Amino acid sequence: MKEWVYDTVYLSEKDFETGRVLYETWVPNARYAWDAGIAIGRYLAELKAGRLVGVHCPSCGRVLVPPRMFCQDCFVPIDGFVPLQDTGTVVTFSLCSVRWDMVRLEHPLIPALIAIDGASPGMGILHLLGEVDPQAVRVGMRVRAVWKPPEEREGAITDIRYFKPLE
């Protein structure tokens, strides 16, 4: 790099603060609206009402969750929504000691894939486990959803706080 501008190929925050390098800065407007569609739209509406729903494939007979408009095995349109329980079984899990932005967590998060009761075997959703000792989590553990109170729900997967072990 040219000596009269940068004596290094790296710039530090100080180089910007002290005006050592010229730059332009701006904040783009990155607001977005993602159309949830029919299947996920219904799923989110049912979450707000405190229920989990799946969809039924008329060809293979499976009950799929989260809902989708067609069965990806049979390539046929699904024929309706099916109410599910808010209980399930841990299929796999992980202990996560850092947050998404790499901040260390005092108590690990426990993301888990939970097969939902009422859906076909192996059909489940990704969520967090709570009220459980991380060392005690096992594949095959039976769990139940802990819902937010109705007035706090907004039609999001976070309307379920976490899943906790069934006594």
Add this chain to the structure above:
Amino acid sequence: MSLLERIAHPDQTKAWFGEIPIQNRYTVGIAGERFFREIKDHGRFWGTRCSHCDLIYVPPRLYCERCFAHLEEWVEVPTTGRVHTFTVVPLDLDGNPLPEPRIVAFIQIDGTDGGLVHDLGEVAPEEVCIGMCVEAVFKEPAERRGSITDIRYFRPVG
């Protein structure tokens, strides 16, 4: 619970709203540093010359875009030019009407093979024509910060 239930009203559709926090920071680079510091400190334009291709680049480039030679010959160029092309902009970036339309032009800098995109000022939209001679109007030295906005606009000469 059937899929034959149709959505009868847009309010029934569910959209997920969010905002991605982004901040952009664009460093002007080696040639840009020299170009914008000359504007900031002296109110002058500089370009780089490729002697092989006999081209003068404004804004300055470090490499000739035609022959890829490293350009080290810096030349001072005028702050005047001609309107190469222009457009009249009645809306802001969000699509809202502007109180006064902006006239955005590509101005070919005199004696060079380059030019700048900038606003035209002190002229009515219907008076602008291609080939019109214009000159740069700079901000007061104290207001300049080494940016293309250190030039307020270009205005007709004379």
